Amino acid sequence: MNEINSRSPLQSEEALAAELFEEQRLRFYKRTGRLFAGLMICQWIASIFLALIFAPLAWDGTTSSPHTHLLAAILLGGIITIFPVYMAITKPGYVVTRHIVGIGQICMSALLIHLSGGRIETHFHIFCSLALLAFYLDWRVLITASCVVALDHLVRGAMWPQSVYGEIFVEPWRWLEHTGWIVFEDAILTFSIKDHLKAIEESASRQASLAKTNERIEIKVQERTQELALTNEKLQDLSNELASSRDEAIKASSFKSDFLANMSHEIRTPLNAVIGLSDLLMRTPLSDEQREFSSIINNSADLLLDLVNDILDYSKIEAGKLDLELIEFDIIELIENTCEIVNERARCKNLTLSSFIDPTISRIVKGDPGRIRQILLNFLSNSIKFTEQGEIVVKAMGNQLQDSESNLVEVTFLVKDTGIGLSEIARERLFQPFTQADNSVTRKYGGTGLGLAISDKLVKLMGGNIEFESVYGKGSTFGFKIKMEAVLKEPGQSLSCPINEFNANRILLVDGLEGIQNVLQSYASIMGVRASVASDIDKALLMMKKEAVKDPFDIIVFLMNQGNEESLLKFKNLNKHPQLQKTKLAVVASSNEKEFVQQIMQEELAYYFSAPVKKSKFVEGLVTLLRQKTDAPNIVDSKDEQDTKQESTSLVLVVEDNAANQKVALLQLRELGIPAHAVGNGIEALEAVTRTQYALILMDCQMPEMDGIQATREIRKMETLSGKRSPIVAMTAHALASDRLECLTAGMDDYISKPVNQKKLAEVIERWMPRVSRAPGSNQEITGDISIKKRPIEIETLKKTFGAKVALELMQEFLSDSRRLLQKLDNDLELKDLTALKMDLHELKGMTASLYAGEIAELSRIAEERIRERNDQNHDWNSYISAVDEIRSAWIRAKDYIESHSRIL
């Protein structure tokens, strides 16, 4: 087949078939020639044997000689054999060869007949020879051999008929009979030859076809192989390009990561300075115009910081550099704290904000609370932005997954509002970055359009999807569902009461929006308390009247959904209604507007729930109210407090940058009957001293712009010119002797360490203002011990010191100031600004110490000292982060304590 395949590809199939056929025939010729060569030699040898056996010697009496037959066998047999054998070997396949072989074979037959004495059986050799000659597949050879037979018959028949026919007298037609037999055999053999040749021809044709097919296949294979080689080359080139692109992408990603990291710091640092300084600027004495400009700068800087944070977050997510935390957190705390963060904004728009957490889901789960908070804040921010009136409800619903081996729960977070809703266009563009619902929204409501895009990506990272429902003009609900691992198997939080304790009790929720009504109803039902709803006061009164005999309401909860005069009036009217004389009245309102809260407090009130209402607080409040045997006592009225302070004629200047501390100091001085002025930093102090001669200056050491040390030096310089001198007493949280020495060296006269309690202050006043008589103040010793107390904040001490009303104000100051400082601490940690961190910790320490929040003060002190000890050595920022987290936890405890124990929630 290889030989066939090596032929010219231009040869046609027919030509190839013919060539193959001829080759096949030639093989037959050669093979048959070799066959006959062997046969003839064997025959020759056989004839000699025959002669040796049957006629070896001829005798003449007793004299013998080789028989003529033997000589004939040897010589004649040799002659007959040698030439054909020679031709078969030297000229195989030639036409003449096979004809010579044919003649020789027949002559050998004739010789054998002679040697056998003309035996008829020997004639069979002729027929066999003819049949063998057919192997040549050439009928012409048969003709030649047959002609030799005919010639032999002719000659011998004439000369010796007995040897041909076996008879003396032969009929004339006997030769025909012999001829006929020969012809018959020839005909059969010729037919067989033709048939055989046809088979060979067909075989050759098939072979040729196969060869051509193989040829075509080979050509195709070569073509495909070439194509494959080209394709491989292209693939290799593409692969190289891909590798190169991948390397470039990796570099770009790496560059992006570095850029993000660097830019994050580089952008935030000056921005923080802008925010911080504008904030500080606003604390300085400014004209109205300057204050307005500072406010704009501050607000703009805040917005810019938000934008930068959003962009950097988005870039991080896009670069795949954002990692989610997996830590345990409290879902209830997360939701409620998140609501608190935005509550002020909601309150400013008179929106009711409430939250509901499904009691069936596990309270403690594992996840990324920071990012979940970020998403919820985004939803809440949008809801507040796009809701002009009504309410916003935040919900967390749970679903334990079927797989009992895992602790996975599916938590759905929802934020539902009664805002403007989404148009069709807005829906399509919702999650696209840098797009708002439409351009008019951007102009009216502001915003970068990144919040939802970031939230969407964060939710996807958590394995969920943001879903929303919206009716244009009526409101929207945004939510997402994620799976988290439950840490506490037992769902919800334990109630502070047995489940069935209050099954007989009823409450009526009056007014308010549907969302908060549903939330409070759910909270009540957890306790087993039956809660009904009345959409307005009139309906509430009707319901109360109807149920008064059989199943009266134990508590009326008025939902003051808007902190305005109208809702306040409604509340007052309700409170005065005779039907409420024997029923406890509680109110839900926002607590951030001080005057508003004060007016509420002036009413006869069983309980005040500050919105957004925390579940734990609402439950505790209800438990407290329902367990009370007597009518709810009123909250201590600030009107009961008598102000007996004498007004001093000597003036004290309080130089303190922290508002809370400033307030504390002023109040304490007022208690002592000493009038006082307050300024926020050293520069203001210089201005104040320039205008007024103070009997005493209480100077905080650590202040922005100009600290106490510098201010003291400047004041002393001024006094050298004026000749008048005021005693300066340092007020500082630093407790080291070196700090005191520094103060004294600067020109201060005395030193008082924070927290400054009343007693210490009185001693200082006594020392440096002996002519000033102190008004009979409270004899209550305020220990103000800075050591960590069991209670996170000494509310009772504050109340005793300043009265309930002032204590309330101070606690509110504490909450807002400390919240602000905590945020600053977070920022300082993120920017790794050690100086700002120390300053803010110092301020927090002082402020909380003054307000008897000992735990926070102590933790702040420890953290500040830890930083101070390190100085310029390597700082362990992780430990600082942990310290701030501890402070935050202590703050939350203090906050909860304030809310739960002051009846101010």
Add this chain to the structure above:
Amino acid sequence: MNAKSKISIAIACLLWLVSIGLGLYFLMNYETTPGKPAAPPAKFPKDTKLKLSSDNDTLVMFVHPQCPCTKASLDQLARIPNKDHLRVKLVYIEPSVKPDGWSEKWQLDDWTKIPNVEVIKDMDGVQANIFNAKTSGQTFLFDSKGRLFFNGGITAARGVAGDNKGFDNLCLALSRNKDAEANDNKLKKSLVFGCNLLNERN
């Protein structure tokens, strides 16, 4: 194949064919060359030790035991029909001194077992001389009165059995009308194909 080769082959072929032809001719010629004819006695010799049958014809065949042609003569002898009424004297020559090459293989063994056939050894060809037989296969047919009715061979050629004129003549002689007196001219003759019974010198 070039022209020179073709010519060479043609010439060789021609020579070859001629050689074969000549060879076959000489072979055939040898086979058809008879031996010396016998000058037989008119009557059965009286000095022979062979016994003439008084009742039947007596066939006497002289054979050379070593001659290859003897077999053909014996094959023909076997073909004679109605041998029951025939007494066959098969006489073979045996020299008193056997020369080299004289085979001991006895091709007349079977004939010894056939009834009415007497195989007689003719030492040194004495009887052959009496009968004047010269060639192996020489056959005589005598009637019971000793008259000769056949003289010759009964094979077609040397060593060739089968139909032949001599055998036919013998059969004719055997089937003659024995009662007819005028049988003197009924002697049948034929050629004898075989080796010399005796040496030429003899």
